[in-house]
Amino acid sequence: xxxxxxxxxxxxxxxxxxxxxxxxxxxxxxxxxxxxxxxxxxxxxxxxxxxxxxxxxxxxxxxxxxxxxxxxxxxxxxxxxxxxxxxxxxxxxxxxxxxxxxxxxxxxxxxxxxxxxxxxxxxxxxxxxxxxxxxxxxxxxxxxxxxxxxxxxxxxxxxxxxxxxxxxxxxxxxxxxxxxxxxxxxxxxxxxxxxxxxxxxxxxxxxxxxxxxxxxxxxxxxxxxxxxxxxxxxxxxxxxxxxxxxxxxxxxxxxxxxxxxxxxxxxxxxxxxxxxxxxxxxxxxxxxxxxxxxxxxxxxxxxxxxxxxxxxxxxxxxxxxxxxxxxxxxxxxxxxxxxxxxxxxxxxxxxxxxxxxxxxxxxxxxxxxxxxxxxxxxxxxxxxxxxxxxxxxxxxxxxxxxxxxxxxxxxxxxxxxxxxxxxxxxxxxxxxxxxxxxxxxxxxxxxxxxxxxxxxxxxxxxxxxxxxxxxxxxxxxxxxxxxxxxxxxxxxxxxxxxxxxxxxxxxxxxxxxxxxxxxxxxxxxxxxxxxxxxxxxxxxxxxxxxxxxxxxxxxxxxxxxxxxxxxxxxxxxxxxxxxxxxxxxxxxxxxxxxxxxxxxxxxxxxxxxxxxxxxxxxxxxxxxxxxxxxxxxxxxxxxxxxxxxxxxxxxxxxxxxxxxxxxxxxxxxxxxxxxxxxxxxxxxxxxxxxxxxxxxxxxxxxxxxxxxxxxxxxxxxxxxxxxxxxxxxxxxxxxxxxxxxxxxxxxxxxxxxxxxxxxxxxxxxxxxxxxxxxxxxxxxxxxxxxxx
Numbered sequence: 001x002x003x004x005x006x007x008x009x010x011x012x013x014x015x016x017x018x019x020x021x022x023x024x025x026x027x028x029x030x031x032x033x034x035x036x037x038x039x040x041x042x043x044x045x046x047x048x049x050x051x052x053x054x055x056x057x058x059x060x061x062x063x064x065x066x067x068x069x070x071x072x073x074x075x076x077x078x079x080x081x082x083x084x085x086x087x088x089x090x091x092x093x094x095x096x097x098x099x100x101x102x103x104x105x106x107x108x109x110x111x112x113x114x115x116x117x118x119x120x121x122x123x124x125x126x127x128x129x130x131x132x133x134x135x136x137x138x139x140x141x142x143x144x145x146x147x148x149x150x151x152x153x154x155x156x157x158x159x160x161x162x163x164x165x166x167x168x169x170x171x172x173x174x175x176x177x178x179x180x181x182x183x184x185x186x187x188x189x190x191x192x193x194x195x196x197x198x199x200x201x202x203x204x205x206x207x208x209x210x211x212x213x214x215x216x217x218x219x220x221x222x223x224x225x226x227x228x229x230x231x232x233x234x235x236x237x238x239x240x241x242x243x244x245x246x247x248x249x250x251x252x253x254x255x256x257x258x259x260x261x262x263x264x265x266x267x268x269x270x271x272x273x274x275x276x277x278x279x280x281x282x283x284x285x286x287x288x289x290x291x292x293x294x295x296x297x298x299x300x301x302x303x304x305x306x307x308x309x310x311x312x313x314x315x316x317x318x319x320x321x322x323x324x325x326x327x328x329x330x331x332x333x334x335x336x337x338x339x340x341x342x343x344x345x346x347x348x349x350x351x352x353x354x355x356x357x358x359x360x361x362x363x364x365x366x367x368x369x370x371x372x373x374x375x376x377x378x379x380x381x382x383x384x385x386x387x388x389x390x391x392x393x394x395x396x397x398x399x400x401x402x403x404x405x406x407x408x409x410x411x412x413x414x415x416x417x418x419x420x421x422x423x424x425x426x427x428x429x430x431x432x433x434x435x436x437x438x439x440x441x442x443x444x445x446x447x448x449x450x451x452x453x454x455x456x457x458x459x460x461x462x463x464x465x466x467x468x469x470x471x472x473x474x475x476x477x478x479x480x481x482x483x484x485x486x487x488x489x490x491x492x493x494x495x496x497x498x499x500x501x502x503x504x505x506x507x508x509x510x511x512x513x514x515x516x517x518x519x520x521x522x523x524x525x526x527x528x529x530x531x532x533x534x535x536x537x538x539x540x541x542x543x544x545x546x547x548x549x550x551x552x553x554x555x556x557x558x559x560x561x562x563x564x565x566x567x568x569x570x571x572x573x574x575x576x577x578x579x580x581x582x583x584x585x586x587x588x589x590x591x592x593x594x595x596x597x598x599x600x601x602x603x604x605x606x607x608x609x610x611x612x613x614x615x616x617x618x619x620x621x622x623x624x625x626x627x628x629x630x631x632x633x634x635x636x637x638x639x640x641x642x643x644x645x646x647x648x649x650x651x652x653x654x655x656x657x658x659x660x661x662x663x664x665x666x667x668x669x670x671x672x673x674x675x676x677x678x679x680x681x682x683x684x685x686x687x688x689x690x691x692x693x694x695x696x697x698x699x700x701x702x703x704x705x706x707x708x709x710x711x712x713x714x715x716x717x718x719x720x721x722x723x724x725x726x727x728x729x730x731x732x733x734x735x736x737x738x739x740x741x742x743x744x745x746x747x748x749x750x751x752x753x754x755x756x757x758x759x760x761x762x763x764x765x766x767x768x769x770x771x772x773x774x775x776x777x778x779x780x781x782x783x784x785x786x787x788x
Contacts, residue, residue, distance in 0.1 A: 214765025354393025658698020716743020741775025
């Protein structure tokens with residue numbers, strides 16, 4: 001018996017044909033670049049998918065029901081292909097299946113069903129079959145996305161006995177060894193959900209257009225909290241109320257300064273001294289001065305240097321405005337202030353020296369220098385001379401062991417960054433290394449190199465973290481490579497195994513790459529899995545296809561892939577890390593290291609000198625256009641460099657999430673306790689538009705954590721504007737609060753004896769590199785007062 005064919009309205013036919021035109025456009029957009037991808041050795045899926053969509057579009061135009069059947073088969077085949085490539089990871093499946101799923105909804109709408117020339121029974125069967133397939137795909141993607149944050153790994157956590165509150169936070173990392181661990185235990189896993197805003201403070205925004213944000217780690221000594229802002233003003237706040245007690249205006253000259261950042265101040269009690277300037281706060285400025293002020297009044301200490309100031313440009317020779325500055329607080333050890341400096345990346349051969357210097361903490365008098373170009377001479381240069389130019393610098397916070405009399409210096413690479421054919425043997429010895437210097441003389445006791453002949457910008461951005469375990473005096477050195485090296489801080493010898501592993505070393509003419517690189521095989525790696533074409537990502541199938549083509553067109557041979565000029569190289573991890581300046585924190589009572597890390601690749605290419613000249617690349621000067629971290633001149637070498645993150649045309653990373661991870665490592669067993677994705681997509685998205693998606697995907701992060709004796713750790717850092725508390729044992733999130741700006745800073749915690757409360761405080765200033773919300777906020781949280 002023949003079944004009745006329902007008549008179709010004109011509107012339904014028009015809707016179906018619009019749908020078919022769109023499908024034809026999709027098929028063309030997949031097939032043509034898909035053919036290119038197949039030609040260069042990539043997946044055949046896109047060209048096949050494009051052709052199927054074109055055929056289905058033709059059939060739908062003709063109102064042939066086989067077009068809908070064909071699209072349904074395409075959708076099922078795409079789901080099978082997606083699951084075969086990436087499994088049930090919802091974020092990885094999203095660009096593969098979301099677009100086809102949405103378009104499937106258009107095809108299987110009631111008006112399109114009416115326009116198809118088929119019997120009523122058959123069309124209803126097709127409709128329900130298609131709807132069921134779409135629901136299965138949607139359910140799989142949603143399930144994979146929502147469960148992607150599950151933790152894994154387990155381990156026994158030591159118990160600790162109650163401890164009295166110790167109160168202050170006197171150093172950048174709480175102690176001079178940078179553990180970021182506090183003995184405080186008033187805030188616990190049981191009551192942390194009751195944390196409320198106790199006070200907030202506006203530190204003052206840097207000049208309009210300045211790079212960087214408020215990243216200062218607040219110190220607390222006695223009843224005052226000390227911090228600095230991006231123009232190096234030193235501010236003292238009441239620890240209970242956040243009310244400003246005094247402000248010292250540094251009046252820094254910001255002309256030509258590309259990085260307007262102050263990550264903290266230093267505090268010192270002058271031994272056996274009383275009265276004015278017996279307690280001091282120091283800052284090193286973005287216009288290269290070392291300043292000392294009285295901690296109680298904020299007035300300059302006139303006996304320090306010249307009227308309270310030491311000129312850090314002395315002995316440096318010619319320094320262009322903004323090319324040498326200090327962003328990290330001085331390290332105080334054995335009565336001396338030890339400072340490094342930030343040198344503008346990648347501009348020319350012979351940039352300012354990366355010399356490390358020490359000054360008397362009372363008088364400001366020069367004590368010693370570690371000049372890599374003359375490592376056995378520790379005095380100032382002779383008149384008319386200068387410290388060795390172009391040597392590796394140290395811009396990250398340092399650590400110190402007062403008992404051993406050592407200061408631990410994390411170094412960068414010799415300038416320019418992406419070509420090293422001109423570097424000296426001493427540059428190569430001390431670059432991208434942690435160097436232990438004698439605090440009295442500046443002589444190197446030992447050094448450990450984390451990247452040989454670094455041409456990837458893997459400078460050490462993280463403070464070395466000192467840790468004491470039974471029988472162990474350790475040092476943890478995090479790196480942008482995602483490797484964390486565990487060393488004996490007395491000798492520099494590895495505690496956890498380090499393996500020299502062969503890597504590609506066929507560099508460009510004039511280069512001499514190392515045939516091996518050190519890998520910390522005794523600890524978990526935080527570099528992320530090796531990339532592949534299948535790991536390329538996007539918001540849609542189209543930008544994912546673009547990323548796959550870009551990946552195939554580039555060179556990628558795993559870690560330490562050489563950078564060439566004939567085609568781009570994928571460098572992974574990129575210059576964001578791995579682990580950047582936030583470093584790691586260590587629960588000293590339990591022997592647990594907390595690591596927040598990023599996974600974002602770079603897409604780098606060297607430029608011939610003629611290419612660089614055509615692009616107008618010159619060393620940055622006052623008033624010139626350009627940006628540190630983008631295309632750089634590298635003048636004086638055969639090559640410029642085009643440096644950029646590996647992003648799709650929509651501005652999202654080309655590799656699939658996660659881009660940020662949070663992990664815990666047992667330092668006694670060297671095993672991973674747990675790891676999970678860190679941060680949501682709430683404040684990021686394609687084309688810089690905030691998605692407001694609250695689901696955890698793992699986002700890039702800058703900043704660090706603080707652990708406490710009660711078994712908690714706190715962290716901001718992520719690309720969404722949240723401050724969070726986690727259970728150290730399990731990694732379970734216990735509390736979060738929305739910040740008014742990006743929390744790209746390390747939090748600190750302290751106890752106020754006057755109010756009997758433990759406070760958690762963080763600077764919320766955002767960061768231009770992560771495109772987080774800018775601001776100048778200092779936010780403090782505490783449990784409600786008793787009875788409230």
